Amino acid sequence: MKTLSTHKGQVMPLNRVNVDTDAILPKQFLKRVERTGYEKFLFHDWRYDDNGEENENFVLNDPRYKGASILLGRDNFGSGSSREHAPWALEDFGFRVLIAPSFAEIFYNNCFKNGILPIVLKKEEVEVLFEKAFNIDSYSLQVDVKQQTIRDDDQLIYHFDLEDSQQERLLKGMDDIEITMKMDSEIAKFEKERRSWLTPKRA
Template sequence: MDAFTTLTGLVAPLDRLNVDTDQIIPKQFLKTIKRTGLREGLFYDWRRRKDGSQDPEFFLNQPHYQQASILLTRDNFGCGSSREHAPWALLDQGFRCILAPSFADIFYNNCFQNGILPVVLQGSEIQALFDGVAAHDGYRLTIDLAAQQVTTPEGTTYHFEIDPFRKDCLYRGLDAIGLTLQHAAQIGAYEQRRRTQAPWLFQDVR
């Protein structure tokens, strides 16, 4: 997992409440267990009109948002089923940070496990950022994980809270597997010790 330290990136606005995981990545894209190649399914139903053509009003169909790495949205983002494909698809599109007043719990946890920083800000702060995006083309923010701050081009700073353990893991790029591998020497020593103490547990089964 890639570490998250400081990110300065283009902001893409998704001005919708209660965005559920079925809208983030519809069920027909859940057949794969790979974390790549899912960007084509991201917000699939919203990116297209009823006739199947692309909707030019949706932000992902607009060229100037293709390189966005920060998603700005509204309350209860990521509600619905617990599918981990949702953060996979967002990450495959290039999003490393999501700003919202609130997130669904399981989605919030899954973001940390996949290298995405979900930032909770007050509703008034989120609205100020939406206003900034509307007023300025190419609106960019700087997200500083160590300082727990979001900084606007005008120099306004918003502070966010984050669990210290999750912060440390994301800052160092450690998911659950990475955390376990930090103890590889101790695990290997334990396995060797058990092999000596209880050799019958390690016999080949024929």
């Protein structure tokens, strides 16, 4: 998993509440077995019309936000199913940071497992960021995971909270398997010391 310590990127404002995982990545694209290649399906039903043409009224297709890597959302971002495909699609497209007043809990945790930083800010702070993203060309933010701060070029600074384990995941780029492997010696010791009757017999 990619590490994330600091990130500077342009902000794309997605001005919708209750964006669920079916909107982020519709169910018809869940048959893929790979964990990559989902970027072209991100927000598919909003991004394209019935003829498969780009919907020029959807923010992801707005040339003003081309190359954005920070997604700004509204309340309850990521509601819906527990699948990790939605974070996969966001990360594949290039979003490393998500900012909203609230996230669905499972989606929030899945983001950390996939190298994405979901930041919870106060509603009034999010509102300020929306106003700037709408009105300032190429509006960008500098995010610092260790300091847990967000800054822009106009002296704005906001603080956000992370648990130590969430911060460590991002700073060290560790997924669930890598976190488990940190305990390799303890696991080996347990396996060696457990009683013999607990060890499966070989055929």
